[in-house]
Amino acid sequence: MxxxxxxxxxxxxxxxxxxxxxxxxxxxxxxxxxxxxxxxxxxxxxxxxxxxxxxxxxxxxxxxxxxxxxxxxxxxxxxxxxxxxxxxxxHPTLETRVVEVPVWYNDPYTNETAARFRANHQRPEGTDLEFAAAENGLSSVDEFIQRHHGSPWLVSMVGFVAGLPFMFQIVPQEQQLEVPKYLSPRTDTPALTVGHGGCFACIYSVRGAGGYQMFGIAAAPIFDPAQSLPDFKDFMVFFRPGDIVKFRPVDEAGYRQIQGEVEAGTFRYRQAPVQFDLERALDDPAGYNREILERLNGV
CATH class of the missing domain: 3.30.1360.40 (Gyrase A; domain 2)
Structure with missing residues (x-):
């Protein structure tokens, strides 16, 4: 070069x-x-x-x-x-959208996978969520999960594997969740794992190797080569750079319900158009985040 x-x-x-x-x-x-x-x-x-x-x-x-x-x-x-x-x-702005992503946090699939690869981990005992909570000085896994889904995330890029979004938390730098990757990568990661490495969150679009900490599993596809769901009628990859993501916790029952909608071909992501205002995001992150997330109300 x-x-x-x-x-x-x-x-x-x-x-x-x-x-x-x-x-x-x-x-x-x-x-x-x-x-x-x-x-x-x-x-x-x-x-x-x-x-x-x-x-x-x-x-x-x-x-x-x-x-x-x-x-x-x-x-x-x-x-x-x-x-x-x-x-x-x-006054820089960007026309984009805010999307709600249902996540089953602390699920058995990622926990079982993490248990198989504890020898690759900084903390052989416990779970990735327990490690992440301790790394961020938080008192419990529940507090970490609340911090994870309590603010929006910006899709900063899409790639590495098809459809995988990298996401950057829209909060002041001192409030960002940060956690190191595994000491050495896993050879297995469940599809739709919600992971985290450094200051970036991601969603693994397909099953495969990975090194990010695993916090849960998304309930619906983000990559659909068959374009069988309505949200994929124009393109097999759901996320676009500039999208804003709101994670929504669901329990096992909620996860199973969404899986049924996916199998029936009826699932749709809740989303709303938004004009992202950089100055407002930097000047009043908490207030502007609330305003962005309110766009999902009534959708």
């Missing part, structure tokens, strides 16, 4: 002949992720000939293009103009 001319903002580098990588910041933040999503949205709206894929990430942007159609210098110049336009925005 060679380096393009560095500017005062993001760092631009080339990946072979077909990729432009824009590094907005070295650290994840709401502001950096907002810039990534805003730049991706503006570039997509331009419908540029030669651009085949636009992938916003935690604090960066990857663009795939055809150099035979779009000269690299022209693409870089266009993206730099978009970066400048986003930086000049006086």
């Amino acid at each position: 060679t380096t393009a001319a560095a500017g005062p903002g993001a760092r631009y580098t080339w990946g072979g002949d077909e990729f432009l990588f824009v590094e907005i910041d070295e650290a994840m933040s709401l502001a950096a992720n907002f810039r990534s999503n805003a730049m991706a949205s503006l570039l997509a709206a331009d419908h540029v000939d030669g651009v085949s894929d636009i992938c916003p990430a935690n604090a960066s942007l990857l663009i795939r293009f055809d150099p035979d159609v779009l000269p690299p210098g022209d693409l870089e110049a266009r993206v730099r103009r978009i970066e400048e336009a986003v930086a000049r925005t006086a």
Whole structure:
């Protein structure tokens, strides 16, 4: 990978002949992720000939293009103009949606899996939830679960495996839940496990290896290759960067009920459109979070 001319903002580098990588910041933040999503949205709206894929990430942007159609210098110049336009925005907002995700916390599936891999863990005794509560100085697993579902999460990127969302808690940094990954990865993780590593939450879209702590299991699919559910009629991947997630605890009965709706093909995620206002999120996180979550009332 060679380096393009560095500017005062993001760092631009080339990946072979077909990729432009824009590094907005070295650290994840709401502001950096907002810039990534805003730049991706503006570039997509331009419908540029030669651009085949636009992938916003935690604090960066990857663009795939055809150099035979779009000269690299022209693409870089266009993206730099978009970066400048986003930086000049006086009151940055992003049109997105808030989605409710039902989760069975402390479920038997992830607990059984965790028990099989305790030798890979910092704390061989106990559960991942007990470890996470202790790591965050909380008095109980219940308090940790309350903190986990009590505030919204921003989908900062989608990837690693098909449909897997990485989520960043929309709270001040000192209130963010943080927990290290397993000392060495597991070879098994149940599909739809709600996991956590560092400051990021995720939902494992399929069964497979993993190293994040396991807190519960989501009740409905987030990846549907057959597109059998109404929420997947346009695309097999449910989440999009910029989505806002509200986890909702359910018990076993609630989980089984939702599983029945999924099998019948009738399940729909509760969701509502929202205009995410970066300044308000930074100035009054608690108040703005309540306002965002209230959009789900009556849906």
